[in-house]
Amino acid sequence: MPTAIAPRHIDINLARLHQLGMVTQEGGRTTVAEDFRTIKRPLLRNARGDGDVPAIRHGNLIVVTSAVPGEGKTYCAVNLAMSIAMEMDITVLLVDADVARPSVLKVLGLPPEPGLMDILLRDKTSLADVILKTNVPTLSILPAGRANKHATELLASRSMSRLLTEIAERYADRIVIFDSPPLLMTTEASVLASQMGQVLLVVESERTTQHAVKEALRHIEQCPNVNLVYNKSTAFPGSEYYGYYD
Template sequence: MMNTDTVPAAIGANRLVEINLDRLSQMGMVTQDSGRTSVAEDFRIIKRPLLRNARAETGGGAIRHGNLIFITSALPGEGKTYCAVNLAMSIAMEMDNTVLLVDADVARPSVLKVLGLGSAPGLMDILTNDQLGLPEVILRTNVPTLSILPAGRPFKHATELLASRSMSALLTDIAERYADRIVIFDSPPLLITTEASVLATQMGQIVMVVEAETTTQHAVQEALRRVEQCPHVNLIYNKTKEFPGGQYYGYYD
């Protein structure tokens, strides 16, 4: 890791932040108090096979980093951040799991904005400052089983950092430190940046969000080609109220 700055004085270990759950519920998103909404039901279906893979319940043995779930899309605007947040919220309701939601879209971070939270140090700060550790930048929330790792400040050599041995070691630490932890990564779009393809090589499971009636077949095929090294890739067909068939689906008005 590179020591490029001193540790910001405002950073505290496992700082507690308050997510406005009523606001999220009014936005139509999944919360512990939102009840059996259609979106909540969608994500109950979406999360089940992902959790089976993470727990090695599929009969094929353990998946390396199976608890690292990478949410991406071919292009911007397809709803990947909303899917990442909803999936994290849904899994946080499980009795046997804790969730770490990572904003890995370091060029255009939006997880904290969606959750109504202010900016905070995070992933890039760990990778550029050897005085920082993971516990110092993880945000605990008022959802007891949900924590957040923000993207942190922008860095012009983000791709190189995400491909570094420091990042690989950090991902191993994140994956293995707690046996019950599921880690959801909101990643950059696959066809816009190179960061997503770099990160995808170290993930156990990939979920690609496809915007209904907008994303072209060519874009989907090209995006899938960029993550073909991962054997566990799933699709969410997003922003539609009708789904003619398939394994994963979801929608947002």
């Protein structure tokens, strides 16, 4: 008789994240924490509905992406997940979907683990097998998993579509944050974004060209709910994040 596999548990070094200037539950009202409170609020309204305004379809699936590498999308995805995990009645699943260059566990100071690729490559690996529980009670992580030369193609596969549907419908009360590949690096990134309820496009201040932003937006023009975060701005001293555009 098959036995259930207990979820794996990992400890995130929250003191280390705080020293790096990232959002943590015990980090207080830092500038970054306040910025992500502003960023998350409309995303949560879309995901859960607000008064007479219903929730949007798959609004609990939020992909964080960028035009090109190096704009800070993983940093934003982790901070957004940590910020939403502070809500009283919400759980968060952070998915590393940048399978060619996974960075979520690296940012968190954790070693590689099985994850998304293992589900897509092996029928016997289930979502429950590879989700990592953390010492933040409301935050779980789905790592990218083992490297595979067909990783980007797998993101556009039917298996991925089925997995996204399962996550959206089975965990309707959970917010799922996906750290996606950059939009101008792979066509699969736009395919992944098209299956999300909401898209958060990270734009690096004084580095990302207007042409790159317009081209990235063209790749996700079929997505009805796209928001831009202007990252690494020096408009205000001490703030790495400034600007939220719906």
